[in-house]
Amino acid sequence: MTDITPEVQEAIDRVRDDVAALHSELVRYGLVVWTGGNVSGRVPDADLFVIKPSGVLYDELTPANMILCTLDGAVVEGSPGSDRSPSSDTAAHAYVYRNMPDVGGVVHTHSPYAVAWAAYGEPIPCVTTAMADEFGGEIPIGPFAIIGDDSIGRGIVETLSGHRSRAVLMKNHGPFTIGKDARDAVKAAVMVEDVARSVLFSRQLGTPNPIPQPAIDSLFNRYQNVYGQDPTGSLN
Amino acid sequence: MTDITPEVQEAIDRVRDDVAALHSELVRYGLVVWTGGNVSGRVPDADLFVIKPSGVLYDELTPANMILCTLDGAVVEGSPGSDRSPSSDTAAHAYVYRNMPDVGGVVHTHSPYAVAWAAYGEPIPCVTTAMADEFGGEIPIGPFAIIGDDSIGRGIVETLSGHRSRAVLMKNHGPFTIGKDARDAVKAAVMVEDVARSVLFSRQLGTPNPIPQPAIDSLFNRYQNVYGQDPTGSLN
Amino acid sequence: MTDITPEVQEAIDRVRDDVAALHSELVRYGLVVWTGGNVSGRVPDADLFVIKPSGVLYDELTPANMILCTLDGAVVEGSPGSDRSPSSDTAAHAYVYRNMPDVGGVVHTHSPYAVAWAAYGEPIPCVTTAMADEFGGEIPIGPFAIIGDDSIGRGIVETLSGHRSRAVLMKNHGPFTIGKDARDAVKAAVMVEDVARSVLFSRQLGTPNPIPQPAIDSLFNRYQNVYGQDPTGSLN
Amino acid sequence: MTDITPEVQEAIDRVRDDVAALHSELVRYGLVVWTGGNVSGRVPDADLFVIKPSGVLYDELTPANMILCTLDGAVVEGSPGSDRSPSSDTAAHAYVYRNMPDVGGVVHTHSPYAVAWAAYGEPIPCVTTAMADEFGGEIPIGPFAIIGDDSIGRGIVETLSGHRSRAVLMKNHGPFTIGKDARDAVKAAVMVEDVARSVLFSRQLGTPNPIPQPAIDSLFNRYQNVYGQDPTGSLN
Numbered sequence: 051m052t053d054i055t056p057e058v059q060e061a062i063d064r065v066r067d068d069v070a071a072l073h074s075e076l077v078r079y080g081l082v083v084w085t086g087g088n089v090s091g092r093v094p095d096a097d098l099f100v101i102k103p104s105g106v107l108y109d110e111l112t113p114a115n116m117i118l119c120t121l122d123g124a125v126v127e128g129s130p131g132s133d134r135s136p137s138s139d140t141a142a143h144a145y146v147y148r149n150m151p152d153v154g155g156v157v158h159t160h161s162p163y164a165v166a167w168a169a170y171g172e173p174i175p176c177v178t179t180a181m182a183d184e185f186g187g188e189i190p191i192g193p194f195a196i197i198g199d200d201s202i203g204r205g206i207v208e209t210l211s212g213h214r215s216r217a218v219l220m221k222n223h224g225p226f227t228i229g230k231d232a233r234d235a236v237k238a239a240v241m242v243e244d245v246a247r248s249v250l251f252s253r254q255l256g257t258p259n260p261i262p263q264p265a266i267d268s269l270f271n272r273y274q275n276v277y278g279q280d281p282t283g284s285l286n
Numbered sequence: 287m288t289d290i291t292p293e294v295q296e297a298i299d300r301v302r303d304d305v306a307a308l309h310s311e312l313v314r315y316g317l318v319v320w321t322g323g324n325v326s327g328r329v330p331d332a333d334l335f336v337i338k339p340s341g342v343l344y345d346e347l348t349p350a351n352m353i354l355c356t357l358d359g360a361v362v363e364g365s366p367g368s369d370r371s372p373s374s375d376t377a378a379h380a381y382v383y384r385n386m387p388d389v390g391g392v393v394h395t396h397s398p399y400a401v402a403w404a405a406y407g408e409p410i411p412c413v414t415t416a417m418a419d420e421f422g423g424e425i426p427i428g429p430f431a432i433i434g435d436d437s438i439g440r441g442i443v444e445t446l447s448g449h450r451s452r453a454v455l456m457k458n459h460g461p462f463t464i465g466k467d468a469r470d471a472v473k474a475a476v477m478v479e480d481v482a483r484s485v486l487f488s489r490q491l492g493t494p495n496p497i498p499q500p501a502i503d504s505l506f507n508r509y510q511n512v513y514g515q516d517p518t519g520s521l522n
Numbered sequence: 523m524t525d526i527t528p529e530v531q532e533a534i535d536r537v538r539d540d541v542a543a544l545h546s547e548l549v550r551y552g553l554v555v556w557t558g559g560n561v562s563g564r565v566p567d568a569d570l571f572v573i574k575p576s577g578v579l580y581d582e583l584t585p586a587n588m589i590l591c592t593l594d595g596a597v598v599e600g601s602p603g604s605d606r607s608p609s610s611d612t613a614a615h616a617y618v619y620r621n622m623p624d625v626g627g628v629v630h631t632h633s634p635y636a637v638a639w640a641a642y643g644e645p646i647p648c649v650t651t652a653m654a655d656e657f658g659g660e661i662p663i664g665p666f667a668i669i670g671d672d673s674i675g676r677g678i679v680e681t682l683s684g685h686r687s688r689a690v691l692m693k694n695h696g697p698f699t700i701g702k703d704a705r706d707a708v709k710a711a712v713m714v715e716d717v718a719r720s721v722l723f724s725r726q727l728g729t730p731n732p733i734p735q736p737a738i739d740s741l742f743n744r745y746q747n748v749y750g751q752d753p754t755g756s757l758n
Numbered sequence: 759m760t761d762i763t764p765e766v767q768e769a770i771d772r773v774r775d776d777v778a779a780l781h782s783e784l785v786r787y788g789l790v791v792w793t794g795g796n797v798s799g800r801v802p803d804a805d806l807f808v809i810k811p812s813g814v815l816y817d818e819l820t821p822a823n824m825i826l827c828t829l830d831g832a833v834v835e836g837s838p839g840s841d842r843s844p845s846s847d848t849a850a851h852a853y854v855y856r857n858m859p860d861v862g863g864v865v866h867t868h869s870p871y872a873v874a875w876a877a878y879g880e881p882i883p884c885v886t887t888a889m890a891d892e893f894g895g896e897i898p899i900g901p902f903a904i905i906g907d908d909s910i911g912r913g914i915v916e917t918l919s920g921h922r923s924r925a926v927l928m929k930n931h932g933p934f935t936i937g938k939d940a941r942d943a944v945k946a947a948v949m950v951e952d953v954a955r956s957v958l959f960s961r962q963l964g965t966p967n968p969i970p971q972p973a974i975d976s977l978f979n980r981y982q983n984v985y986g987q988d989p990t991g992s993l994n
Contacts (some may be wrong), residue, residue: 079791083315083476083477083480084473084476084477086416160414160416160480160484162480162483162484162487163487165414165416165484165487165488166484166485166487166488166490166491167488167491168414169413169414169484169485169488169494169495170488170491170492170493170494170495171494171495172491172492177877177930178868178873178876178877178930178931178932179904179905179930179931179932180794180868180873180931180932194495194497194501196415196501196504196505197415197505197508198504198508221495222413222414222415222494222495222497223414223415223416224414224415224416237792240791240792241791241792244791244868244870247870248868248870248873248874248877249874249877250487250490250491251870251871251873251874251958252873252874252875252877252878253490253491254490254874254958254961254962255874255875255878255880255958255961256878256880257878258877258878258879258930259877259878259879259902259929259930261902261930265902265904268904268906269904269905272905272906319551319712319713319716320709320712320713322652396650396652396716396720398716398719398720398723399723401650401652401720401723401724402720402721402723402724402726402727403724403727404650405649405650405720405721405724405730405731406724406727406728406729406730406731407730407731408727408728430731430733430737432651432737432740432741433651433741433744434740434744457731458649458650458651458730458731458733459650459651459652460650460651460652486723486726486727489726489727490726555787555948555949555952556945556948556949558888632886632888632952632956634952634955634956634959635959637886637888637956637959637960638956638957638959638960638962638963639960639963640886641885641886641956641957641960641966641967642960642963642964642965642966642967643966643967644963644964666967666969666973668887668973668976668977669887669977669980670976670980693967694885694886694887694966694967694969695886695887695888696886696887696888722959722962722963725962725963726962
């Protein structure tokens, strides 16, 4: 178990702040309703992550009621917020952190356009340069899995391991996204809904034009290396 | 008739506060325009409920202008707000309270995606895990019924009695939802629009993938028992 | 020409306030972008109406920059705001006021779902009880008419005279609505977009269920007479 | 190279203010998510333009962090904001300014309905009078072009030179718009999304009604000359 040194405590506090604040991006971009959706963030250099409590309204989320968990998904007893239950998707987040050591953030929503593709059960084809930039190709469909054991987490990890996409659409369920940190995973959640929407609209006109694979490769490689102020890029 | 003891008065005041405040959730989630839509809440341990006035803008709703009614839908004379008419759907709410004693809240909206299904006249099929969680299966269609007598109330009660769903789409009209209290019925109204939207989007891609009945049953039973901070779950 | 007595001046000021404020409802309900859309209101007991200036952003509209016009659409010289041009749709509004004496308000928008029906050129069928309540049947299509003479105004008047609907979809253009006053016309603009949206969504599922004519008649007659706090109902 | 006289400096400051402020219109009208989208404005009487920094959130944009560039797309060293990278689309903006001397503003977004048409690869047909007013006909599709050289800029210039439309949908990418200044280009970005949306909705009903070419010509000519408070009209 992780020893909570002053350095680790500082890291926990920073992740609590980030995770609590990032939930407002889910609201801003219309990805969630009521208490649905959740963001988590790994505590750097510790076997811990921070996640949203279950069934609490977005207006009431604060750093102090975020919940600190170990990598097997157990609440750290006595820590702030530990009187509440963590998100009902905690086991899936924990499974991802245990099995994908480079992942620093996980997000789950029921954003409506991504859910539409998840219910239809077909990957979102890569027909926009923004998709090529951000996801490097199609958004894959993960298996149908029921909450209650590790099958959701396993489906996420199996689908995304070695895949360029930071987003998976779990069949009949919705998107899970990963990132180098919580912010990066939230960005992926915002972008997956954006492309799910545009491509669905495009399908209403007819069959969208495919982008040739070499162009997709070129866009993805460039974007991961040079975009933005941060040269380290995102996870993938 | 109910005797207005200090305890009942306190309960009335609490329900007035809740019902007035909960209308803002209808606005927040885009379920209503202009003065359409209404929330009501039963006063616990009394044959009374509180409902929105008719034809008043959402910005002008306050606890004091909510209207107190008896279970036959008559305004309690002399109570605050009683100089106004109650919602034109009051008779339907009253019918539900008289005939479904466990119902503590009723909501009606013309939320656009749910109305689309109501006008088409087909139940929303259960193709997302969120629907299975929240409604335990499809959202049923109620009969076509005209305002002015008990036919809307009767249609709601006949459709929802013994049904897992807390939402019914009255044909060519729109959704009515019930709950253990007003908040729970509002949540159902938010969720029914959310699933109506996602499933309609999914139908634009093709035929959504059905979820096997045992998986629906398992999701519904789990969600009703363990989700959220409140172990008592919602009405159904 | 109207003599501007103190009573008329007071009425003008009231209509300026109303018309300026009501434009924010067009923004709130997503009916307009940029400077598009306009509301006007007749000055009671005077041959005058007040309308939005042309090409001014919604944030910059105030009672003082609304423009006072005579019923032939000319700006009243020297009145506040008269240094600006009135809405480019002023001639159409003026034509309606001249030819429909019971109309006290006119609204024009390019709200997206109503425009979709206008471009398709087919009336919105009456398949929801809210449409029956508010419009008494289908929303009619007006003729294709070009700005610059009285053809838009004439198209509106010819389509709506003797029609239950307070809204007309001018072909390839968009909705014009009328009302007993500016507020009532704004309500009709909000409602026509709402029904345009729901019925378009319903058409994506298949053919919506028609409502029998006697039920439409009954709903319309009831709603015009008893709904809301104001027993006088709206124009039609 | 431009000599930064006090007059030029004043012009730069004005354009910084405008460009920073105009980005909020992209947010207001739902044209952008996260850090996507960018506005630039030419500095009058100077071979310079001002553009958004790359990868910075909309809430954090200020006049001081806008980036000043020469017409070959290089950052002016030592100027405020020059410690950051300019938008990754800077080369395309620069190419337009070099090759279209009347253009004073350029905007790029991934607004969802315009992207849908871009991915489908078909021009938006002119089926509403608002399109005829604003764009004088259909919105054209530009070539598929990859970021990294001048091919995007060249595609924009080749498509829009001599075209009435101030908007081009770059294939599988999204809209670029031009204007006499940054505000005019932003207006075109708002309007192209508005028409992309209405026409896509209309296509869901069936085939929209075409507008005869003479009527399109008449509407376009009138609108460019007389609409709004500013008789000079917009660029085209």
